[in-house]
Amino acid sequence: MVDEKKEEKTLNFIEEIVEKDLSENKHGGRVLTRFPPEPNGYLHIGHAKSICLNFGLAQKYGGGTNLRFDDTNPTTEDVEYVDSIKNDVQWLGFNWVEERYASDYFDQLYAFAVKLIEKGLAYVDDSTAEEIAALKGTPTEPGKPGPYRDRAVAENLELFERMRKGEFAEGSRVLRAKIDLASPNMHLRDPFMYRIKFAHHHRTGDKWCIYPMYDFAHGQSDAIEKITHSICTLEFIPHRALYDWFIEKLDIFPSKQYEFARLNLTYTVMSKRKLLQLVQEGHVSGWDDPRMPTISGLRRRGYTPASIRNFCERIGVARRDNLIDMSLLEFCVREDLNAIAPRRMAVLDPLKVVITNYPEGREEMCLSENNPEKPETGDREMPFSRELYIEQDDFMENPPKKYFRLAPGQMVRLKSAYIIRCDEVVKNAEGTIEEVRCTYIENSKSGQDESGLKVKGTLHWVSAAHSIPVEIRQYDRLFRVEDPASQEGDFKEYLNPDSLSIITARAEPAFKTATPGEAFQLLRKGYFSVDSDSVDGKVVLNQTVGLRDNWAKGN
């Protein structure tokens, strides 16, 4: 008997559109989306939302997705970005049908432009940028025609050809669509189609000195690829009329544009321009700094592809502006890592514990489970000896009432080892605690406990002599305020100066074999990922996220 109650997940508005199109057999039931990054920066978590939407939609409806680079502005674009983008999309777990570039279509786009000129729908404008702006009007006043608007078709054709040949100076002429200078939609007031740029393109080299604008490249590229659903963010809503206009006048494949609200996350920024500034001005170590909201930063921080995909699933897709709580992202990564990350012990802020009734020189092994969520992963051995380390904050000389940890006269369990009782506190001349002296209960060893004792607290620990030093990089939010982009003044004034702190911890010997990219849970501390800076003999751990801590919450 199978319970047929499959939770019916409601469709988001784009899925509804696709299902409606499918039910009407539009495009013969074909679904083809595209993810269209401009290769002028690294991908961030906001792009992940778009990637999951585009690829996820196609997957769900038996279609495919093209990866298309919107590379129409050679002055800001670079192959470094192309490579990182491809890597990030694949890392997230998606495969594209075809890898395309808007620049693949430059010849076709040029032919499209000629066609519009021939139809009297485009013209070459010799005005300066200032003159054009002045004649464009404002949102409340219509624009006025400039002196070149009614040039003859033949003259436009000749001028456009000469633009392409490089006969005119950069910025001296543009090709504009002839639409409606009085339109309330500013994007329809004779938008630019081509501008002159004597710039080297990362793919076409020096073949071109004129480059199409976004509006004359994106929709046409969609049409050339026969994209059925072209999904973009809300700020492109005013462009949709233009998108449709070009497709109609060119009489090409009728791709349709749909807009959704981009992702915003608390305590970070989500614009490539701002992220680039953080990198260039050295506020972070690079695009993949673990504090960055970039895919590469999150990856280095220890976020898993599954956790990011789940996050994108949970935040939903709608058309209202949003600011998602960072705690949801953290929840998603804990959820995934809890299931898969092997447990280890490390003491971040060591306090020496001497077991006075444990013979000097003796050592024994304790077995500790690798992951209680996955018993099949077995146990590992941890050495136990007379001198140990525990966390400073796991001991208090004068504890409050519900303190379950170590205190004079109080007993605790050392995880996977013995129960110990604190007998004595040793201080130095200044009165600071140097070590804590305890006795262990001989018949209380984990797995063979015959002591009958019940203790409230269990502590993580390492054997002082056997432990190895590891560098731990702990991260806090990059900004001090929830929404740095909407603050007064420069967003960088709101950077959190304490977003990174580096300490040396004492870790159990199993860390000797840790390799970059591996994820662990440090018991009672959090999830950590082995950083690529790790070298032989020196392990570096990035804190991905802390464990939930109900004790800290109430204190």
Next chain:
RNA sequence: UGGCAGGUGGUGUAAAGGUAGCACAGGAGAUUUUGGUUCUCUUAGUCAGGGUUCGAAUCCUUGCCCGCCAACCA
């Protein structure tokens, strides 16, 4: 103050004229050799006013609030 697009608990997101639900966050408890996990329970919402209707988050209307649009950026 022109056009466009929006406004559902603290944060997101559902409910397509018929019981305002789910997740995160918050709170209480149980279990626990991680103050983790897990499991219960729980606080809290339809921007405001008017209208249509037996019935409105949903339709109409007025107002308020937020966002976007006047780059040779995408």
